[in-house]
Structure formats: C-alpha cells, structure tokens
Amino acid sequence: NAGVMQNPRHLVRRRGQEARLRCSPMKGHSHVYWYRQLPEEGLKFMVYLQKENIIDESGMPKERFSAEFPKEGPSILRIQQVVRGDSAAYFCASSPNFPRDSGNTIYFGEGSWLTVV
Amino acid sequence: KNEVEQSPQNLTAQEGEFITINCSYSVGISALHWLQQHPGGGIVSLFMLSSGKKKHGRLIATINIQEKHSSLHITASHPRDSAVYICAVRLRNTDKLIFGTGTRLQVFP
Numbered sequence: 411n412a413g414v415m416q417n418p419r420h421l422v423r424r425r426g427q428e429a430r431l432r433c434s435p436m437k438g439h440s441h442v443y444w445y446r447q448l449p450e451e452g453l454k455f456m457v458y459l460q461k462e463n464i465i466d467e468s469g470m471p472k473e474r475f476s477a478e479f480p481k482e483g484p485s486i487l488r489i490q491q492v493v494r495g496d497s498a499a500y501f502c503a504s505s506p507n508f509p510r511d512s513g514n515t516i517y518f519g520e521g522s523w524l525t526v527v
Numbered sequence: 528k529n530e531v532e533q534s535p536q537n538l539t540a541q542e543g544e545f546i547t548i549n550c551s552y553s554v555g556i557s558a559l560h561w562l563q564q565h566p567g568g569g570i571v572s573l574f575m576l577s578s579g580k581k582k583h584g585r586l587i588a589t590i591n592i593q594e595k596h597s598s599l600h601i602t603a604s605h606p607r608d609s610a611v612y613i614c615a616v617r618l619r620n621t622d623k624l625i626f627g628t629g630t631r632l633q634v635f636p
Contacts, residue, residue, distance in 0.1 A: 453613065519569060520561065
C-alpha cells in the first residue's frame with residue numbers, strides 16, 4: 411500500500427542554494443497539497459495543485475517559492491535562494507478529487523525536513 | 528485570535544487514563560480532521576468528521592456543529608499514544624485546511 415511518498419526526507423542547503431522537494435501522491439490521486447510547519451508552529455497551507463494546474467496558491471510566499479504537478483511524475487516544491495527562515499518541515503498530502511465534492515479524506519506524506527545552514 | 532483553537536496545548540497522563548483533547552473553531556466548515564504526528568515523523572489522519580461521532584479502536588471523535596466544537600478522546604491511554612494531536616478544519620466551499628497548533632500528549636507508564 412504505497413502511501414504519499416516524499417523525498418528527500420532530510421535536506422541540508424546552504425543559504426542561496428536551491429531546494430527541490432518531491433511528492434508522489436497515492437495511486438489514483440490527482441490532487442496534491444503542500445503545507446509548511448515552521449519550528450514550534452502549526453501547519454500552514456501553501457498550495458493546492460491538480461495535475462498541470464494550480465488550484466490555489468494563496469499560501470505561497472510571493473518570491474522564491476514555486477510548485478508544479480506535471481502530467482507525468484511527482485509534484486515538485488521548489489525554493490530558490492534559500493534563507494535560514496525557510497528551515498521547516500514540508501508536508502505533502504493528496505486526495506483523489508476535490509474534497510469538497512466527495513467528502514474524501516486526505517492522506518499525508520512523511521514530510522521533508524529542510525535545514526538551511 | 529486563531530480560527531482553530533485547541534486545548535490543552537500540553538497534556539501529560541499516566542498509562543490507562545482517559546484523555547480528552549478539545550478543538551473549537553470560529554469559521555464555517557464542511558469537515559473537521561483529527562491528525563496525529565509523532566516527533567520527527569509524518570502525519571496520520573485519524574478521523575474526518577462532518578457530524579456526530581466516530582470510533583476507531585480506543586479513539587473516539589465527536590463534533591457539535593452548532594457549538595463549533597470537537598473532541599478527541601483516548602480511552603485506556605498507552606505510552607505509544609504519545610504524539611502531537613492536530614485539529615484541522617476544511618473551510619466551507621473550499622478545499623483548504625486550517626490547522627490548530629496541536630496538543631502535545633505524553634503518556635507515562
């Protein structure tokens with residue numbers, strides 16, 4: 411039972427480098443969500459994607475952050491020119507379709523821990 | 528004021544005790560989730576509720592839509608229940624989740 415797969419689990423980057431976090435949703439799921447958990451804070455919504463389409467990116471910082479979910483392959487959360495404040499756990503979740511339509515629960519990955527040194 | 532408030536923030540218990548974690552919200556919702564997160568670990572969805580009550584093993588979750596309140600109960604608590612429990616609500620007419628800050632539970636043998 412392959413759940414939501416995230417990699418890498420842990421990533422260390424120097425300030426100014428790029429970080430790429432990958433998320434493969436559960437089989438049959440076409441909707442992906444990214445959340446960020448800063449140290450000692452709660453989870454915050456970042457972006458919601460359907461394949462080849464960004465549904466809602468209202469939680470994404472205006473600069474340096476981007477996300478995609480191509481037709482083939484995993485969803486990618488990309489952080490350019492990382493700064494220390496980007497150090498956080500980034501969680502991906504997936505659902506089969508629009509949760510509001512189907513009442514489906516969503517499934518979370520194990521998270522990717524980014525440390526910027 | 529946060530749209531989703533949990534209490535208590537921290538909770539310690541002896542093995543075998545009955546545990547209650549509360550969640551209050553101030554927005555219109557279509558569903559409420561209870562999630563579990565172990566230290567340094569991933570997030571597991573325990574329940575999704577839109578009304579009433581659900582039970583899974585030693586876990587029980589209830590929701591009162593009129594009072595905008597939900598509770599998560601753990602019966603016969605065990606040290607392996609030690610984790611952070613997070614309440615999250617799905618806003619009505621959106622697919623966005625808003626999270627509480629979590630309740631850190633420690634159960635001692």
